[in-house]
Amino acid sequence: MELYIAGGCSEHGRNSFLVSSKKCCFLVDAGLMKEKPDEPFPILSDEQIKSIDYLFLTHCHADHAGAIPWLYDKGFRGKIVASRETFNYLPCSVKETVVLEECGKPLREFRMGDDLWVQWGRSGHCIGSVWYLFRIKDRRILFTGDYEERSYAYKCDKIRNVYADLAVIDCAYGYEKDGADAHRKDIERAVDRVKSEKIPSIFPVPAHGRGFDVLRLLAERGIPVVLSKTQVQEYRMLDDRRLWLKRGFLDAVKDLISYDIDDFEKTSDVSDVINEPYQNAGILVRDSQLAKQVNRDSAERVLRSGGCVILTGKQDPSGFARKFLNEERAEFYRISVHQNVDEMLRLARRNSFRTVIPFHCREKLTFRKKTIKVLRPGDRIRF
Ligand SMILES: [Zn+2]
Numbered sequence: 001m002e003l004y005i006a007g008g009c010s011e012h013g014r015n016s017f018l019v020s021s022k023k024c025c026f027l028v029d030a031g032l033m034k035e036k037p038d039e040p041f042p043i044l045s046d047e048q049i050k051s052i053d054y055l056f057l058t059h060c061h062a063d064h065a066g067a068i069p070w071l072y073d074k075g076f077r078g079k080i081v082a083s084r085e086t087f088n089y090l091p092c093s094v095k096e097t098v099v100l101e102e103c104g105k106p107l108r109e110f111r112m113g114d115d116l117w118v119q120w121g122r123s124g125h126c127i128g129s130v131w132y133l134f135r136i137k138d139r140r141i142l143f144t145g146d147y148e149e150r151s152y153a154y155k156c157d158k159i160r161n162v163y164a165d166l167a168v169i170d171c172a173y174g175y176e177k178d179g180a181d182a183h184r185k186d187i188e189r190a191v192d193r194v195k196s197e198k199i200p201s202i203f204p205v206p207a208h209g210r211g212f213d214v215l216r217l218l219a220e221r222g223i224p225v226v227l228s229k230t231q232v233q234e235y236r237m238l239d240d241r242r243l244w245l246k247r248g249f250l251d252a253v254k255d256l257i258s259y260d261i262d263d264f265e266k267t268s269d270v271s272d273v274i275n276e277p278y279q280n281a282g283i284l285v286r287d288s289q290l291a292k293q294v295n296r297d298s299a300e301r302v303l304r305s306g307g308c309v310i311l312t313g314k315q316d317p318s319g320f321a322r323k324f325l326n327e328e329r330a331e332f333y334r335i336s337v338h339q340n341v342d343e344m345l346r347l348a349r350r351n352s353f354r355t356v357i358p359f360h361c362r363e364k365l366t367f368r369k370k371t372i373k374v375l376r377p378g379d380r381i382r383f
């Protein structure tokens with residue numbers, strides 16, 4: 001058995017891992033690296049790509065699924081395995097598919113091929129995100145995918161008491177000091193303040209992920225929310241909402257007071273302050289870097305009205321969200337959707353992994369323990 005790192009170790013983006021044995025060959029994720037436009041694809045030869053029987057997707061984000069069209073162009077003829085929601089949110093078309101929910105429930109092992117057995121669990125990162133435990137003969141390999149146990153919105157099947165020969169674990173936050181618990185306190189304090197001061201707030205969030213966490217925080221406090229029709233539809237109409245969304249989230253959004261963002265944008269001239277009924281609302285915009293002028297205008301209006309711009313995730317160094325932050329016109333409280341080094345080590349302690357491979361972190365990581373191996377794209381490890 002061999003694991004080949006096609007991307008995603010010692011870098012942020014193009015997550016892709018090839019597992020091969022004599023009888024089968026599968027890829028876990030096929031991501032793109034947006035930050036390196038000259039080298040965005042996983043390092044895979046045409047021969048390797050043609051040999052892949054299955055591509056298992058952990059979730060829909062571009063750093064895990066963005067290289068699918070490229071993979072097809074290069075001769076990929078295998079089946080793609082993912083949750084139904086991941087397929088729903090993929091920005092590209094796919095050919096032969098296997099839907100996880102139709103193969104079995106979370107934490108139940110099912111057979112995929114001659115020697116390949118698969119178990120999946122919800123990873124708490126976004127709608128449809130999963131982790132995988134593969135068994136090939138007597139060998140086991142675990143991929144956490146993007147993993148967060150403490151989400152406000154998404155269910156997570158916590159990985160516990162699992163034995164694996166290799167475990168490829170999310171460590172995107174590297175040596176960041178604070179973990180999910182500390183982050184939760186900070187963002188909750190910020191939202192409490194917005195509530196008590198009755199000021200407007202704006203939250204630039206990505207299309208899929210932290211927006212639902214913010215929604216719960218606002219809804220639980222009775223803060224009215226301004227959001228798009230599609231966002232409302234999404235949490236109301238989701239096929240398997242109970243499978244993916246926490247009960248606390250569903251209960252909170254039941255009584256949600258919401259306004260349509262299109263109406264909000266039409267209310268008045270951008271030079272105006274924010275009036276009734278939006279003056280103490282939380283505005284959710286699906287534009288995490290404030291790339292769109294209309295959202296920057298809304299942010300300006302919020303600030304002019306005595307409100308605040310609250311960022312909850314990574315800012316692109318050259319993006320507008322970072323500019324607002326640098327000018328001290330935005331505040332940043334992380335909502336964790338990944339793990340840091342301490343959380344990765346804690347997860348390893350709660351299970352029995354012979355070798356741990358951190359992924360998703362571009363920082364230089366070093367560990368005294370020989371059982372933790374820091375790999376790079378192009379590296380191989382036998383197990
Ligand atoms: Zn992700």
Ligand SMILES: [Zn+2]
Nearest residue numbers: 061063064146
């Ligand atoms: Zn990711």
